[in-house]
Amino acid sequence: xxxxxxxxxxxxxxxxxxxxxxxxxxxxxxxxxxxxxxxxxxxxxxxxxxxxxxxxxxxxxxxxxxxxxxxxxxxxxxxxxxxxxxxxxxxxxxxxxxxxxxxxxxxxxxxxxxxxxxxxxxxxxxxxxxxxxxxxxxxxxxxxxxxxxxxxxxxxxxxxxxxxxxxxxxxxxxxxxxxxxxxxxxxxxxxxxxxxxxxxxxxxxxxxxxxxxxxxxxxxxxxxxxxxxxxxxxxx
Numbered sequence: 001x002x003x004x005x006x007x008x009x010x011x012x013x014x015x016x017x018x019x020x021x022x023x024x025x026x027x028x029x030x031x032x033x034x035x036x037x038x039x040x041x042x043x044x045x046x047x048x049x050x051x052x053x054x055x056x057x058x059x060x061x062x063x064x065x066x067x068x069x070x071x072x073x074x075x076x077x078x079x080x081x082x083x084x085x086x087x088x089x090x091x092x093x094x095x096x097x098x099x100x101x102x103x104x105x106x107x108x109x110x111x112x113x114x115x116x117x118x119x120x121x122x123x124x125x126x127x128x129x130x131x132x133x134x135x136x137x138x139x140x141x142x143x144x145x146x147x148x149x150x151x152x153x154x155x156x157x158x159x160x161x162x163x164x165x166x167x168x169x170x171x172x173x174x175x176x177x178x179x180x181x182x183x184x185x186x187x188x189x190x191x192x193x194x195x196x197x198x199x200x201x202x203x204x205x206x207x208x209x210x211x212x213x214x215x216x217x218x219x220x221x222x223x224x225x226x227x228x229x230x231x232x233x234x235x236x
Contacts, residue, residue: 009055009106016090016104019073020159026074026085027157032147038074038087039146041110046187047137049089049107053172053181053213056091060169062102065093068168070185070209071160071232077111086111089185089209093165107185129210129224132188142189142205150189150207155233161209162230171213171222180216185209190228 006012011019026034039046059068070089077084088109093102135141151158168183175181189205196202212224 006103009052009108010103011090011106013104016071016073019075019088019090020071022074022076022085023072023087023159024157027072027148027151030148032145034085035148036146038085045137045139045144045146046087046110048184048186049087049110050185051091051105051107051183053175053183054178055105056168056183057172057178059091059093059102059105060165060172062093064095065101065165066096067094068092068163068165069094069160069232069236070163072158073106075106075109084111089160094162126224129188129226132190132208133186133210135189135191135205136187136207150205153206153231153233155231158207158231158233159236160232161228162232162235163211163225167211167225171211171225174222175213175215176221177216181221182214182218184212184214186212186224 006015026038029035041047059065069092071092073088073090075086075088077086086109089107091105091107092100094100148157186209188208188210190208191203191205193201194204208226208228210224210226213221215221
């Protein structure tokens with residue numbers, strides 16, 4: 001491995017900036033066809049992304065870390081002369097001063113391998129989380145389209161979320177074997193009423209993340225965790 005290469009699952013600052021800029025371009029485009037392409041996997045709506053549990057153990061072992069930031073990215077896959085965009089996530093650790101302490105950990109490239117079914121559509125022991133996951137996966141709720149409105153907030157389009165490091169550390173105590181376990185970050189839609197600029201109250205659906213560890217057979221080993229309090233923006 002040359003000095004310019006990154007270890008498997010790690011991306012450089014340059015690649016992170018490139019992928020995050022693509023996300024900003026995609027979500028800011030009023031033509032949402034590209035946005036919908038980003039969330040396609042096996043001709044279905046992408047339900048989650050995954051990370052090897054061993055990588056997450058390394059991430060949360062970062063000395064001085066107090067938070068884990070999840071940032072929305074768009075990676076690209078080249079097939080012949082065609083370029084396919086794919087939504088993905090990067091995780092990195094920060095301290096109380098918001099300084100980045102770790103490398104950027106990139107989610108598994110689900111578009112390059114046969115994706116694991118994970119816990120898709122499976123019941124998790126939390127009625128609120130099930131509510132959110134169903135909003136994302138059930139086409140009867142909002143149809144099959146992914147829309148800009150799902151990523152809109154009073155501060156602008158979402159670019160990610162910030163978690164406390166305990167959201168990742170505490171469930172690790174339930175993992176028996178880091179070598180075959182997986183961290184699954186599932187997608188959901190928070191459903192709530194918000195007062196608009198015209199003074200009327202309307203039902204909103206906003207994209208969110210649910211964190212859960214799975215064993216080597218794809219079964220949950222812990223209760224799901226989530227943190228809605230620190231969306232980016234404004235907490236980036």
